[in-house]
Amino acid sequence: xxxxxxxxxxxxxxxxxxxxxxxxxxxxxxxxxxxxxxxxxxxxxxxxxxxxxxxxxxxxxxxxxxxxxxxxxxxxxxxxxxxxxxxxxxxxxxxxxxxxxxxxxxxxxxxxxxxxxxxxxxxxxxxxxxxxxxxxxxxxxxxxxxxxxxxxxxxxxxxxxxxxxxxxxxxxxxxxxxxxxxxxxxxxxxxxxxxxxxxxxxxxxxxxxxxxxxxxxxxxxxxxxxxxxxxxxxxxxxxxxxxxxxxxxxxxxxxxxxxxxxxxxxxxxxxxxxxxxxxxxxxxxxxxxxxxxxxxxxxxxxxxxx
Numbered sequence: 001x002x003x004x005x006x007x008x009x010x011x012x013x014x015x016x017x018x019x020x021x022x023x024x025x026x027x028x029x030x031x032x033x034x035x036x037x038x039x040x041x042x043x044x045x046x047x048x049x050x051x052x053x054x055x056x057x058x059x060x061x062x063x064x065x066x067x068x069x070x071x072x073x074x075x076x077x078x079x080x081x082x083x084x085x086x087x088x089x090x091x092x093x094x095x096x097x098x099x100x101x102x103x104x105x106x107x108x109x110x111x112x113x114x115x116x117x118x119x120x121x122x123x124x125x126x127x128x129x130x131x132x133x134x135x136x137x138x139x140x141x142x143x144x145x146x147x148x149x150x151x152x153x154x155x156x157x158x159x160x161x162x163x164x165x166x167x168x169x170x171x172x173x174x175x176x177x178x179x180x181x182x183x184x185x186x187x188x189x190x191x192x193x194x195x196x197x198x199x200x201x202x203x204x205x206x207x208x209x210x211x212x213x214x215x216x217x218x219x220x221x222x223x224x225x226x227x228x229x230x231x232x233x234x235x236x237x238x239x240x241x242x243x244x245x246x247x248x249x250x251x252x253x254x255x256x257x258x259x260x261x262x263x264x265x266x267x268x269x270x271x272x273x274x275x276x277x278x279x280x281x282x283x284x285x286x287x288x289x290x291x292x293x294x295x296x297x298x299x300x301x302x303x304x305x306x
Contacts, residue, residue: 038062040077043087059091094133099275099301101140102163104183112186117145124149124160132161138254138275139168139221140176140184142193147215166219166254167212169205169242172198174231175223175256199234202241209245220246221275223256224266236265243269260287273297 039061046057046069058075060068068075077083102123106114120141127135137146146165152158168175168184175196176184188195197212199205212220222242226233243253243266252272257263260282263274267290277300291298 038078038081040075040081040083041086041091042072042083043085043089045090047090047092049093057091092131095131097127097132097135097161098297098299099138100135101180102135102137102165103141112183112190115183115187115190117149120145120149120163121158121160124153124158124163127161128159134162134164136219137163137165138256139166139223140180140195141165142187142191142195143167143215143217144193145191147217164219165217166221167194167208167215167217168196168221168223169199169208169234170196170223171232171234171238172200174198174227177227178230199238199242202237205238205242206245209242209249209251212246213249213251218251220251220253221256222253224262225256225258233262239266240269243271260284263287264290267291267294267296271296273299275299276301 041059041061042057044057044059046054046059048054048069054069054071056072058070058072059066060070060075060077060081103115103120104110104112105123106119124135143165146163149158149163150165153160153163170176173181175181181196184195197208199208209220220242222234222239224234224239225231246253247270253270254273254275255266255271256275257266258276258278259280261280263282264287266274273296277298
């Protein structure tokens with residue numbers, strides 16, 4: 001039997017939904033609110049996320065934290081705990097979406113016309129409904145609004161998946177694909193807030209990093225992609241200056257890239273990771289080893305049409 005103590009904070013309602021949705025769905029009910037307090041989930045298959053699996057597992061939750069994990073019948077719940085039978089179900093750690101662009105999607109359309117504080121919050125709530133604990137919105141949000149929503153989440157005013165975002169940097173007037181770029185520019189005009197930072201030189205790159213640091217934004221996304229020759233790729237001197245300045249200020253730089261040939265120098269410069277899996281023929285054992293040795297991550301992100 002494996003039993004371990006933990007203090008992992010969770011969204012309990014999302015956990016219940018994940019575990020029971022196959023049987024009964026997770027629609028809210030005015031007459032049957034979800035249980036609260038101390039909860040003991042028993043009988044489920046627990047996938048712990050570290051390679052271990054507990055069959056017939058038990059999970060003890062107090063308030064909004066997982067405090068103990070073990071085997072059904074061997075994990076003792078305190079008095080007054082509510083027991084919930086999850087036999088035949090599976091519990092997994094909350095999922096993380098590491099590359100998203102929140103707020104643009106509507107029920108029947110996509111674009112700047114849908115972007116609002118309310119829509120962004122709805123997206124976060126929808127992520128939580130489907131079992132996501134966090135989502136990273138990559139360089140496409142009005143910075144001040146995003147910061148305000150993060151504050152509201154910390155203060156308990158806004159629920160949903162944890163909202164992470166990065167400040168976007170690219171050559172002036174470039175970066176996202178042309179359709180996306182037009183909508184990002186429109187949002188900047190609508191809100192009067194910074195969405196994308198155009199950088200044309202190493203000095204501008206360093207200055208932009210200092211501005212991001214002053215706002216205490218911990219991530220920067222850069223675009224190193226010429227869009228098949230239709231845009232200017234962020235130059236080596238510029239992105240190295242951005243990465244260097246960011247490192248001094250404990251800001252992680254994450255890259256939109258499309259080709260493996262751009263990755264070795266970016267890794268050498270010190271990027272934290274890459275947001276696309278379209279790597280081209282240059283992905284070989286040497287590059288794979290460099291990614292591993294740099295402790296960088298790679299998001300195997302694919303578009304809807306791929």
